[in-house]
Amino acid sequence: MNSFNSIALPDALQAAGITLILASGSPRRRQLMEGLDIPFKVELTGEVDEIIPAAISPEEAPEYLARLKSAAFRPLTPGETLITADTVVICRGQLLGKPADKAGARRMLQLLSDNRHDVLTGVCLRTTAVVRTFTARTTVFFRPLSAAEIDFYLDHYCPYDKAGAYGVQEWIGFVGIERIEGSYFNVMGLPLHQLYAELQELGIATRGH
């Protein structure tokens, strides 16, 4: 199944005509991808109307949106593998995406305070031959956050590009999260070990094989 050498070097991937493309504007996803030690490039997809049909449940939403982003990308050429992803927060049955404004961010953080929530990332991998999708779930437990702590976070950090209005790798994540169950990297935006396993099956991730 795997046509590469035991350790795939960037040259080996290039020689095999393999290009891995991450279509995401998120600097956190780029940073996480770099940790996999597989060469990739970033190329953004076109605008996507993130409208979720009524028949799609909150749990299905991130995978649906990852597929939508993949479909909005330019046509792929043989050898290209495209990665798209979408992360949402679900708390008490409510689907939380990115907050529109400060008031919305405050409402989200008030909901997450002293509560557990699930972070779901849907991932879509696509080549000219196959489409694979999967969803990863991590449960996150926040301690009670005071109104002053929420305001401090909103005033000094940037919740607006983050599902659920918080970054696990920012102050509020450091001081407010008591525990998680699942993948930490999924909370940051990419479930790395599952993504790596999928890339192995596609013959792209070949470190130590």
Add this chain to the structure above:
Amino acid sequence: MNSFNSIALPDALQAAGITLILASGSPRRRQLMEGLDIPFKVELTGEVDEIIPAAISPEEAPEYLARLKSAAFRPLTPGETLITADTVVICRGQLLGKPADKAGARRMLQLLSDNRHDVLTGVCLRTTAVVRTFTARTTVFFRPLSAAEIDFYLDHYCPYDKAGAYGVQEWIGFVGIERIEGSYFNVMGLPLHQLYAELQELGIATRGH
């Protein structure tokens, strides 16, 4: 209990004569501390013989060692708060510290492969008036790691300054860890939310209060 303003600025801490000192050579602990948004300085403790008496169980070892590091520090002056910490890995009842060499690191990773283990960090906070210690525990689940994957990690990364011979924020953590239960930052070396809560009780962490 708290004599500071609602948001403690560095100036406010300095004016109150408060100095927070992290006595750790670990760049990861320094990075984590920076995330708390509280001014601190790094000052190393003297050499500590990390010998654990027979009466101390593996679970008690990190807190014992954190106390030992604290005791080896120079005398504190009023207003200074000293943080010391020690992280160990416990797998199948075996206490894993830092590996001595490549063979030792390989043995540790082989033990962790396809297995669960606990990461325990003991923390000691000390002023001229009080000593507080606590231990945080996170459970980590590795998928089966191939011999080639372990060798790739040992050849390309640095396991020697890390308890259990791996960094959760390095390649092997990205691709090999299926899930964790507890604090991610504890696995990196400092249980931030518990440390923050302790600093709040000491009147030092006052963001949003």
